[in-house]
Amino acid sequence: MISINPLQVFLWAFRRRERDVVNLYNSLSPLMQLATDNNMLNFGYWKNNPADPLGAQNELCKLIGEISDLDSANIVIDVGSGFSAPATYWKSQYGNINITCINTNFQQLVLSTKLVSNNISDMKENSYALLQTDDIRFVNATSTSLPISDSSVDRVIALESAQHFRPLSQFIKESKKVLKNNGILILAIPVIKIPSKLASFMKLGILSLTWASEHYSLDYVKTTIIRDGFHIDETQSIGPYVYEPLADYYIKNRKYLREKILKKYPSYLENILYRSLLKMKQVSQKGIIDYVLIKCRPNDINQE
Numbered sequence: 001m002i003s004i005n006p007l008q009v010f011l012w013a014f015r016r017r018e019r020d021v022v023n024l025y026n027s028l029s030p031l032m033q034l035a036t037d038n039n040m041l042n043f044g045y046w047k048n049n050p051a052d053p054l055g056a057q058n059e060l061c062k063l064i065g066e067i068s069d070l071d072s073a074n075i076v077i078d079v080g081s082g083f084s085a086p087a088t089y090w091k092s093q094y095g096n097i098n099i100t101c102i103n104t105n106f107q108q109l110v111l112s113t114k115l116v117s118n119n120i121s122d123m124k125e126n127s128y129a130l131l132q133t134d135d136i137r138f139v140n141a142t143s144t145s146l147p148i149s150d151s152s153v154d155r156v157i158a159l160e161s162a163q164h165f166r167p168l169s170q171f172i173k174e175s176k177k178v179l180k181n182n183g184i185l186i187l188a189i190p191v192i193k194i195p196s197k198l199a200s201f202m203k204l205g206i207l208s209l210t211w212a213s214e215h216y217s218l219d220y221v222k223t224t225i226i227r228d229g230f231h232i233d234e235t236q237s238i239g240p241y242v243y244e245p246l247a248d249y250y251i252k253n254r255k256y257l258r259e260k261i262l263k264k265y266p267s268y269l270e271n272i273l274y275r276s277l278l279k280m281k282q283v284s285q286k287g288i289i290d291y292v293l294i295k296c297r298p299n300d301i302n303q304e
Contacts, residue, residue: 030264031261031264031265031269031273034257034260034261034264034265035053035250035257035260035261035273036052036053036054036057037052037053037054038053038054038057038085039082039083039085040053040054040057040058040061040082040083040085040086041082041083041085041160042057042060042061042082042086042159042160042188043056043057043060043160043190043242043243043246043291044056044057044059044060044242044246045057045059045060045063045238045241045242046059046241046242046245046246046249047059047238047241052249053246053249056245056246057085058089060159060188060242061086061089061090061159062089062093063238063293064086064090064157064159064186064188064293065089065090065093065094067186067234067236067293067295068155068157068184068186068295069155069184070090070093070094070097070155071094072154073094073097073154073155073184074096074097074098074154075097075098075100075152075153075154075155076090076097076098076099076100076153076154076155076156076157077099077100077101077102077146077148077153077155077156077157077178078090078099078100078101078102078157078158078159079102079143079146079156079157079158079161079162079171079175080102080103080104080143080158080159080160080161080162080164080165081101081102081103081108081109081112081138081161082103082108082112082161083108083111083112084101084112084136084138086157086159087099087101087136088136091136098136098137099136099137100136100137100138100139100148101136101137101138101139102139102141102143102146103138103139103140103141104140104141104142104143106140109138109139109140112138113138143158143161143162143164143165143170143171143174144165144166144167144170144171144174145170145174146174146175146177146178148178149178150177150178151177151178151179151180151181152178152180153178153179153180153183154179154180154183154184155183155184155185155186156175156178156179156183156184156185156186157186157188158171158186158187158188158189159186159188160188160189160190162187162189162221163189163190163191163213163214163216164213164214165214166214168214168216168220168221168224169224169227169228172185172224172225172228172229172230173228173229176228176229176230176298179298181298181300182297183297183298184233184295184296184297185225185230185295185296185297186293186294186295186296187221187225187292187293187294187296188291188292188293189216189221189291189292189294190211190213190289190290190291191216191217191218191221191289191290191291191292192204192215192216192217192218192288192289193217193218193287193288193289193290194217194288203283203286203288204279204283204288204289205279205283206272206275206276206279207276207279207280207283207289210272210273210276211276211280218290218292221292221294222235222294225294225296229298229299229300230296230297230298230299231296231297231299232294232295232296233295233296233297234293234294234295235292235293235294235295236292236293237290237291237292238291238292238293239284239289239290239291239292240284242284242291243280243281243284243289243291244281244284244285246277246280247277247278247280247281248281250273250274250277251274251277251278254274258270258274261273
């Protein structure tokens with residue numbers, strides 16, 4: 001049984017500082033892995049009726065790859081890369097790309113490599129340490145200070161991670177700095193459709209606590225992107241194909257999933273997860289939350 005202090009989890013979710021988010025993911029990522037039977041950490045894209053979470057998560061990765069024009073890219077960075085499962089998927093589909101996974105979560109980064117060597121054991125947290133295997137590199141760094149050469153990257157992707165970046169504007173500025181003149185920035189991000197923080201807090205209910213990220217509004221995200229030197233090529237709203245079918249999958253399979261979860265986690269945690277999914281479905285149906293894909297380019301793009 002995994003021991004979790006509920007008060008500590010509440011404080012991490014409430015404060016949402018970088019270290020708090022790392023601690024939260026280290027404590028709760030195994031819960032997501034149990035529920036999905038894989039190492040993907042995104043909600044998935046359920047439009048084409050995938051059979052399970054992994055199928056939906058691969059569909060989301062596929063959609064991101066298409067929108068990002070990865071078939072014409074070479075150097076790609078995945079910021080907030082989790083266990084690097086999306087990067088592995090993209091590498092399998094676009095063999096010519098070279099991917100750098102950037103993650104402030106050192107534990108996730110080391111697990112991503114699936115290596116046990118002196119190189120890993122010698123890595124020190126926040127040292128910008130580097131590992132490489134099969135054209136995927138792993139760098140321990142923060143989204144607001146990318147240790148990447150200026151104007152060297154074709155694509156910057158933040159797949160369901162930018163909602164944690166504080167301040168978001170600093171990540172946008174860093175992305176502009178490292179992107180080539182004709183590069184592309186892609187965000188796949190959960191957003192709030194209500195601009196007032198107090199109103200969103202009241203409307204979200206239990207999600208105000210269990211949605212452990214910044215509750216950025218869509219207007220704020222788009223305004224920040226434009227203000228910090230990008231123009232937006234495309235915005236796709238896919239919330240109905242994310243939240244509601246994910247909740248439906250859990251509800252349909254709750255008995256099986258609950259049994260798996262209770263082998264490692266206390267029952268109250270599964271109850272909170274279930275109630276949160278029900279609320280997520282409800283506020284999605286009401287249009288209070290959405291999930292958007294935003295494709296943007298630097299303003300000073302060379303048109304020649």
